[in-house]
Every structure is written in C-alpha cells, then in structure tokens.
Amino acid sequence: MTIPEPGGPDALLWSEVPDPVPGPGEVVVDVRATAVNRADLLQRQGHYPPPPGAPAYPGLECSGMIGAIGPGVAGWEVGQEVCALLAGGGYAERVAVPAGQLLPVPAGVDLVDAAALPEVACTVWSNVVRLARLAEGETLLVHGGGSGIGTFAVQLGVALGATVVVTARAAKHERLRELGAAHTIDYREQDFLEEVRRVTDGRGADVVLDIMGASYLSRNVAALAADGRLVVIGMQGGRKGELDLGELLAKRGTLAATALRSRPTGQKAEIVRGVQEQVWPLVEAGRVRPVVDRRLPITEAAQAHRLVESSDHLGKVLLTLG
Template sequence: MKAVVITTPGGPEVLLLQEVEDPQINEDEVLVKVEATALNRADTIQRQGRYPPPKGASPYPGLECSGTIEAVGKNVSRWKIGDQVCALLSGGGYAEKVAVPAGQVLPVPQCVSLKDAASLPEVACTVWSTVFMMSRLSAGETFLVHGGSSGIGTFAIQIAKHQGVKVFVTAGSEEKLAVCKDLGADVCINYKTEDFVARVKEETGGKGVDVILDSVGAPYFQKNVDSLNIDGRLFLLGFMGGAVTQVNLGSLFAKRITVQALLLSIDYMTLVHLLLVIMHAAAGLRTRTLENKAEIVSEVEKNVWPAIVAGKVKPVVFKYLPLSEAAESHRLMETSQHIGKILLVA
C-alpha cells in the first residue's frame, strides 16, 4: 500500500508518499481501507519529531479515518467485511489501509458521507471525554471554548448547544466568529480586539462561566481562572501559546476551581506552580489504554452519534486534499487560517 512517511523530523517537506508494507491485523482488530483521514495538531508535532507514536502503533501520522472494512480478526463479532466505518487511531491514518482495534470503530452516521466521517472520531472523543465526562458540563451551564473555529471548537459549539449549554467562543477574525455564530455560539469574542475576561464577566453578570476548554496554555491561564464561576472547571488541551506560567493561588482557593489536562490532573489544594508538558488533545487519547479508548468511543456512540444523525451536529470541513499533498495540508494547518477540519483523501 501507499502511506505518508515522515522521512526525517522537520518541516512539511519531510512528508513523502511511499510504498510500504500492508498492516497486519491481530485477532481483536479490523483492517480498514481508508477513504479519508483528518489532520490534527498532533500530526504536525509528530512530524517535527516531538511526539513519537506509542509502542506498537503505526509509525505513520493520522489519528482518525473513515473507510470500508476489508478484513476482521477472529475475535471480532460486531463488524464485518464491507461495513462503512470511521475510527479513532493511535496512528496510521495517512495511508491506504490501517489496522484498528475493534473497540475504536464507529459506524458512519446517517446523513454523513463516508469521506466527511473522517472528521468526526478525534473531535467527538476529545470533546465528549474532556468537556462532558471529565468536566461534567451540563444543561443550563455556561461554556467557553478558545479557538472556536478549530476542528475541536466547531464540534464543541454544536454538541454543547445540543446539550442545552450557553456557549462562549474566542477567535481571531470576524470571519471565524461569523462561522461560530452560525454553528450556534451565543457570545463571540475577537481576542485580538477585545478582552475576553471582561466580556465574559459582562455577559454572566460578573459570575464567569462554568467550564473552559483551552489549547493556548500559559498566556491564558490566569485569565481563564479569572473568567470562571465558583466551582468552575478548566480543561487544558495544549499549550500553543507556551507551557510555563505562574498563577494567583488565592483565586483558585476562593473559587474552588478544578484544573485538568489530558496527561495531568491538578487539584486546587495542591497546585503550587503550573508546568504543563502536555500535547494536543490527541495525546491524551492516543496514550490511553485500549479499554479506556473503547469506553470513550462507546460513550460517544451513545451520546453524540444520535445528535449527528438528527442533524444537530454536522462535520465542518475546510478543504479536501489528496494523500499525495500531505505536506501542503500541514502547511495550511500551520497558517491557522482554516475553519474546521482539513481532510486527506486516500
């Protein structure tokens, strides 16, 4: 088969489409003929040599895919050859075929094309596990997502609105904010021209929001704390703006704030100094056990898939590129000009 190989750590130019050996499945896996895969920030970090795949995982990038099942392991009962599916991966999506543990496979939702289904597994599993399973966001609460026009952001807006939550977003242009508003965001804040802390306080009568989902990291940490309500929950997906910061512990104590990250859980009673060495959302999913990932996938199918089938949550795809243009897709992602997901079509 053909797969995109990271020939050496570096820029997008190190991604080359090459002939490689077909993957072999074990008794608990299925073999998927890939229709499409979606880009995630973790892919660019892996390309730079700062995020090696877990032991035993595919060396090729790609943390989600859609396609058709070509073979099933002897212990697999739910799936059969010919099923159209999408899947959460530990790697290997940038290829024509990929082996996937059966517990990480999802049916393609009705009303979603096989190609577009590649945009769903990673964002659905990340948002549902972090925002709803771990941060316990519930109907009637308020939620702020930074980077509302990203793949994570566009999905989080829709599923949070479906759950009866008031949604705040930040983004860096009026065009991106307009898309967020169309997706259901209630309060849209241009972080380049407006202080999001002041706007959040204004819109909540000085209370702050209940849950924040953030990928910026250090520059936003104290601002996030200042934007949270009593018993607020902050979930950190990454540190695109920096990894080290200082925090006013008094504000954490006063508000009984919970801070969590994908590889780190911090209780306000023991937090003294914040040093985040975590990856993008995919890192937390990628390194979890097979059992834990299967549990998350099951919860997503039960709670999120019905909303997609009902048309309440839709894929947001910015651009389709062929697998041979993986380097160009990475260049595009690193400009941060896209809205939603970028897909590579096998």
C-alpha cells in the same frame, strides 16, 4: 505518508510500507479519508512521537471500509463503512485498528466527511461532558473556536443546552454564530477575560475548554465561575505557567489536563462507546455535524499541513484516497 526526517511540511513523503495485518481484537480499515490534526504537525516536526505499538506515520482518525477482521472480533463485517479513532497511521491506504475504537458512519453523514468526526467527538465528549460535566443552562468557553475541536465543541455545547462563548479570529465569527455560539471574542483585539465577565454579567464560565495552556492559565482561572471546571487539552501557548491556587480555592474550581492519543486502548474504547451512545444520536439528528473546510488528495498532505499551521481554515481539513 512517512516522515523520513523531522522537518517542515515537505518532510512528508508518500511511500510504500508493508500492509497491516489485523491482530487479535483488531480490524484493518481500507482508508477513504483521514484528517489533519495539530498532533500530526507536531509529529512531523519531531516533537510528538507516536505511542508504543502505533504506526510510525501520522493520522489520528480515518473513515473507510473494513477490509479484514482479526481473531476475536465480533459485531463488524468486511465491507462495512466505519470511521475510527487511531493512535497513528491514518495517512495510509490501510490501517489496523482495535475494534473498540471503531464507530459506524452516522446516518446522513458522507463517508469522507465521517473522517472529520472521531478525534474531535472523542476529545470534546470525554472532556466537556464526561470530565467537566457540562449541564444545561451553564456557560461553556471554548478557545480556538474555529478549529475542528472548536467547531464541534460549539455544536455539542449548544445541543446540551449550554450558552457557548468562543475565542477566534474575527473572520470566523459569523460562521461560529451560525453554528450556535452566543458570543464570539476576537482574541487578537479583545481581552477574553474582560469579555467573558461582560457577557456573563460578572459570573464567569462554568466550563472552559482550553488549547493554549500556559499563556492562558491565569486568565482562564480568573474567568471561571464559582464551582467552575477548566480543562486543558493543548499547549499551543506553552507548557509552564503560574497558577494562583488561592483564586482556584476561593472559586472551588477544578483544573484538569488530559490527552487522548496516549490513553490505553481500554480507555479509548470506553470513550468511543460513550460517543456512540450520546453523541451519534445528535449527529444523526443533524444537531451536530462535521465541519469540513476542504478536502485535498493525500498526495497534497504538505499543502494541508501548511493550511492548518496558518490557522486560516475553519473546521477540519481532510485528506482523501481513491
């Protein structure tokens, strides 16, 4: 799925491109499914170019079968079912992937649904667990709880023994409570800061996972508990905000901001190993599962982009091939 010119959903064009060839340390995956991420929407609009060396078309994760193996790759076999974290190129029949970014399809997960896992699992684990060190008994505040990131973060937080509070549209609250959220906040009608203070008896959240950026910055800091950790992973609410360093200092708070797509392959491989070791057992035990709103043929990618832009979905929207 190429983007000849940046624009709206109809800028996506299903066209023929050269087949990828696996380089040293790479495999080629015959794609069975991919997922729509916010980064794909930004790339289509011309705001988020792929990193150097990545395919020019969208798709940050996929599932499928290994079709070819490059020099220096061990531990993988042609025909093996896998899912993968990508720097781009998932909207295609085939994609070349560094072997360190491959994951086996977890036991009990359908091959197509496995395409909903790599990006969210790596994003949530690397930020909530590895960076913010969420611990049992703590409170996790997740913004955008109805998204792919949000639905995964709710489940992982609960599995780790945390109390999870989410912001989301009211229509999504019941499903989020089914996933384990202890408290749901309608960000359209309620002030999340007041609600977080209320449900924590004024203590605040130990960890905040934020997709909004500038528009939520001051309230996120105010919502932190003492020694709290705020991790910003998106800028849907803008790039520039005002930070009260005095408030952050008084709380001994930590503010971090991360991106996954632009990380070097070595760092991605390290994150993928951590996910396989610590998250995959939870998936295979059924404590964390992919949440899929719907599957659409990849030829209907424009419709899928419109759906994700509307935020009317819950979980991931998948694009299927074959």
